[in-house]
Amino acid sequence: MREEIHETLSTTPNFQTELAAQLAELMPEVIADGKVDVEKLTELLDGDAAETSERFGLFWPGKKRALRAAQEPTTATLRPDFEKSKDWDTTKNVFIEGDNLEVLKILQKHYHAKIKMIYIDPPYNTGKDFVYPDNYKEGLDTYLEWTRQVNEEGKKLSTNADTEGRYHSNWLNMMYPRLKLARNLLTEDGVIFVSIDDHEQGQLRRLMDEIFGESNFVAQIVWEKVHTRKNSARQFSVSHDYVLCYARKKMQEPGDGGFQRSLLPRDNTSAYKNPDGDPQGPWKADPIYANNPYDADYVITKPDGTEISRPSGQYWRYSKATIDEAIRTRALIWGSGSSMPMIKRYLADVQDGMVPVTLFSRVFAGDNSSAKSEVKDLFGGKPLFSYPKPTRLIQRLIQIAGVGAGDYVLDFFAGSGSTAHATMALSASDGIFRRSISVQLPEPTLSDSEAASEGYGDIAALSRERISRAGVAIAKNFPGTGVDLGFRAYVLIDTNFAKWKVSSDVDRNQLEQHLFDLRESSSEDGVSADDLLSEILLKQGYSLAEQIAPVDVAGLNLRSVGDGIVLAYLNEHVKPTLEQLRAVTDEDPQRLIVLEDAFQGDDQLKTNLAQLCKSRGIEHWTA
Structure with a gap:
C-alpha cells in the first residue's frame, strides 16, 4: 500500500537535483549513469556555448560557495506566533522573523512564480560594521546559534570594514544566493526593485545582470533622498541613492508576456474644464x-x-x-x-496615466526627512529607526509594477517595515487590496539606542510594531474601506520532526541513537498541533495564509484547512480507531494528513486507512 500513501518531504527542494531533472526532460541524451555529461551538453550547445574561459562576467572569492548556499536544501520551517500577530483569522499579510536566506528557501514551495513585486533595501556596504550572523553565509545552524535557539554562547557578529581585502566579496556573497532565490518567486510579469548607494551600485548592477539577464534590465532610478547640502563633505555632498529595477521577464513586444511598466496616475486633472458644454467632455x-x-x-x-x-x-x-x-x-x-x-x-483623449521617469524627486517620492517623520508620527515623536524609506517611494514603485488586487509584494530586508506600511496605505487609498510578505532578521537594537530604551530588543519586534501602528493610523484616515491591516507572524525555527534532523555524515553511533530515539516520537516534545500543521502545510506547498480551524470528528480533534478541503490528525499520543478514521473519511476531504506516530506502529490500521482513502478518492498523507 506504500504507493497509496504520500509522505511529506523532509526538506525544501534540492535545486541542483531539480535542475538536472529539467535537463533530463529537455535533453535526455546529456544524462549518463544518472549524471550530466557536460561534454555532451557543450556539444549540443555548439555555437551558443563560450569557447574560452576568457569571458565577461562578475567573479569574486566565494562565489561558488554562495551559489551552493542558495541550492542547499533546508529542513527549517516557520512556527506560527499567534500572540505577535494581528487579525490572524482574517489577514492575508505575513511577517516572518528569521534569516532571509532560509526563509526564501521555505517560500519556494508555494510562492514559486507567485510574487508580483519584490522591493528590498539591503544593508549598504559602507565600510562600517556589517552586523549579521557570519555575513549571512552559514545557514540555519548559524542563525539558530546567533539567536540563542541552540545554546547560550552568544550572538556571532562579524564586521566588514573597508580595509578588509574581501570587502566587496563579503557583500556579494551575502546578496548572491538571496537574489537567486528571489528570482524564482517572481511571476512571469513580476519585477524586483533594489535600493542601493554608490558603494556597491556597480557590483549590484553586474550581479543582477547575471542573475536576471541583461535583457531584463528595466531602469536605474535616481532617487533624491535629501534636499540639503552637506558643506562638511570632503568631495561632493551626496543627495541621491539608486533603485535598480529588473524584470523576471521583460516584455519585448505587446502580447508576448512578461513585465510591462504601468503608467503612474495623473495627480492633477483640474486644469481640464468644460465651460462651453462640449459634448466630448472636459x-x-x-x-x-x-x-x-x-x-x-x-x-x-x-x-x-x-x-x-x-x-x-x-x-x-x-x-x-x-x-x-x-x-x-x-x-x-x-x-x-x-x-x-x-x-x-x-x-x-489623454493617456490614462504618466510614463514614469528615472529621476525621482523628493516631492514625487519622498525623502529621508519625510520617512523619519512618518516613523515619528507613529511613535510619539521618537525616531526609532535610523534609515527608514519613505512609503511614498515604495508606493510609486508598486504603481509602476502594476501590483493588482490580491497580488503579493515581498520585502525580505523588511527593516523599518516601510514596504508593508506602504502596501496597506496605497491599498486603502486606491481601493486595490494588495498583500505583503515581510522578512526581517531579529538583529539586536543598539543598547544605547532610543529603540532599546523603549523596550524593543530587536529590529524584527520594532518592525512588527511599526506595521501594527501604521494599520491603526490607516484605519483612522480611511474608515470603512475594508483593507487588510493585519499580519500573521511567523518565526524561523528548525524542523519540528526529530526524524528529519539526521545529517548524511553522521557517524554510526549517532545514527543508532537517533533511530532509538525515533521509537519514542517523530516530533519534538512541547510542539503544538498548530506548529506541526504549519510545517506540514509549508512542505506540501500550501500558503502561509490558509484558513485553519480545529474540528471534532467522532471524538478526534483535527485541524481543518480551507473549510475542510484538508483534514489533519496530529496527536501522536492518542491512537485513533478504524471507526473513527472511517468517520473522518466520511467528511470527504480532498486530502487527509495523519501523523505517522499516531498509528503507534499499527501497520494494519494504516493500511486500512489507505484503503478507505483510495475508495473515496482522498489523498492520504503522512508526516
Missing part, C-alpha cells in the same frame, strides 16, 4: 506651435478671413490634417483678431 487649451520643429508649414485662415502663419522662430506642433480636423469638429479656439488659435486637448 478640455484645456493647448498652443499649436512650439520651439521643436515639425516638418510642416502652412497658413491657417480664420472664419473672418484673417490668415495666421506660425510665429517667427516657432514651428507648428500639428500637421495641417490635424488642424483641419480640429476645425471641422470645432475643437479649435480661434481667439480674436490676429491672435494665435488654440486647440482643445480633451481629458478623454
